[in-house]
Amino acid sequence: MNTRFLNVVDVEATCWEGPNPPGQPSEIIEIGLCVLDTVTQERVSRHSILVRPEHSSVSEFCTQLTTLTPEQVGAGITFAEACALLRTEFHADSRPWASWGDYDRKLFLAQCEGTGVRYPFGSVHTNAKLAFSAARETRRRYGMAGALRLAGLPLEGTHHRGGDDAWNIAALIADLMGKGAWSL
Secondary structure (H helix, E strand, O other): OOOOEEEEEEEEEOOOOOOOOOOOOOOEEEEEEEEEEOOOOEEEEEEEEEEOOOOOOOOHHHHHHHOOOHHHHHOOEOHHHHHHHHHHHHOOOOOOEEEOOOHHHHHHHHHHHHHOOOOOOOOOEEEHHHHHHHHHOOOOOOOHHHHHHHHOOOOOOOOOOHHHHHHHHHHHHHHHHHOOOOOO
């Protein structure tokens, strides 16, 4: 496994203000990815992969939250194509990866299982939210924006956009690395 680079992932998914409409599961509509160089602790690239949902639609609530419109995600690639891209372009199956919390990992697992698409990631995943709480010696589980404030880091871009959130989470991880509070 190549540990020089860490893939920091944040997904956005179809969502509704209340319960999901019948027959509409939450599906990934954006995969944000930031590649973090673990040696230099620098964020080396930022990506946003739009994914076309197959069994749900982008609600008005979802657009208000993420800024993603049905037209934007409708022009995206399929989930299977996105997973293949993660493996080929970002070496997701041979690099460690991290996300803020466990939602992203669980949603990928569920969507892969539900669609028969090969899981794109390797087995080394770090829950950055737990690592942040452990480094702060607190039981509190901060949201990404709150963690940035606490760490004295700016929130860059648009909150709840995968590419921007992955970029910001990578800044938090780099900060933890700089303090010796991150391990793969």
